[in-house]
Amino acid sequence: MKTRIPVFWTVVILVLSFQNVYSKDLVLFDRSTDQPLYYHEFYYDKDSIVSSSGKIRVWTTGFLTDKGRAFANKANSDIDPYKQSFYDEINCKERKYRTLKAVSYDKNGNSMVMFDDPDGKFNSISPNTMIDRLFKTICKQKKKGK
Numbered sequence: 001m002k003t004r005i006p007v008f009w010t011v012v013i014l015v016l017s018f019q020n021v022y023s024k025d026l027v028l029f030d031r032s033t034d035q036p037l038y039y040h041e042f043y044y045d046k047d048s049i050v051s052s053s054g055k056i057r058v059w060t061t062g063f064l065t066d067k068g069r070a071f072a073n074k075a076n077s078d079i080d081p082y083k084q085s086f087y088d089e090i091n092c093k094e095r096k097y098r099t100l101k102a103v104s105y106d107k108n109g110n111s112m113v114m115f116d117d118p119d120g121k122f123n124s125i126s127p128n129t130m131i132d133r134l135f136k137t138i139c140k141q142k143k144k145g146k
Contacts, residue, residue: 025045025046025047026043026044026045026046026061027043027044027045027046027137028041028042028043029042029043029044029060029133029134029137030042030130030133030134032130040062040063040064040065040130041062041063041065042060042061042062042063042130042133042134043060043061043062043063044058044059044060044061044134044137044138045058045059045060045061049138054091054092054093055089055090055091055092056089056090056092056138056139057087057088057089057090057100058087058088058090058134058138059085059086059087059088060085060086060088060134061083061084061085061086062083062084062085062086062130063083064083083104083105084102084103084104084105084114085102085103086099086101086102086103087099087100087101087102088100088131088134089122090125090131090134090135090138090139091122092135092138092139094122095124095125095135096122096123096124096125097122097123097125097131097135098117098120098121098122098123099115099117099120100116100117100118100120101113101115101116101117101118102114102115102116
């Protein structure tokens with residue numbers, strides 16, 4: 001019995017340490033709570049930011065909240081609605097963006113590329129949207145030189 005307790009606490013400490021390492025690179029920039037299917041928290045990966053020719057490329061990830069996941073799990077699907085990642089390019093000067101890649105995950109955590117278009121066209125950024133909040137966050141940091 002004495003050997004199980006230290007092993008248990010060692011595992012707990014390792015799990016908590018891994019979560020802190022994983023989450024320190026992700027920065028929350030948006031919470032959507034207006035419709036059940038869109039109960040997401042959106043993060044960008046600050047280590048993935050690449051700036052070139054006035055454009056910024058960044059990976060973002062949307063996680064369904066518990067409420068959104070409960071709603072989405074009612075559908076029968078092999079796709080896990082919990083997590084989706086996007087590789088976006090933002091043109092701060094022209095207020096435009098394009099999604100270069102979108103990845104969803106199956107219920108086993110395996111990635112499935114759902115969209116891959118490295119030469120896609122730029123779209124205008126609509127106000128008060130998730131991409132608008134990302135634009136404001138990322139482009140503001142670029143102006144500050146971070």
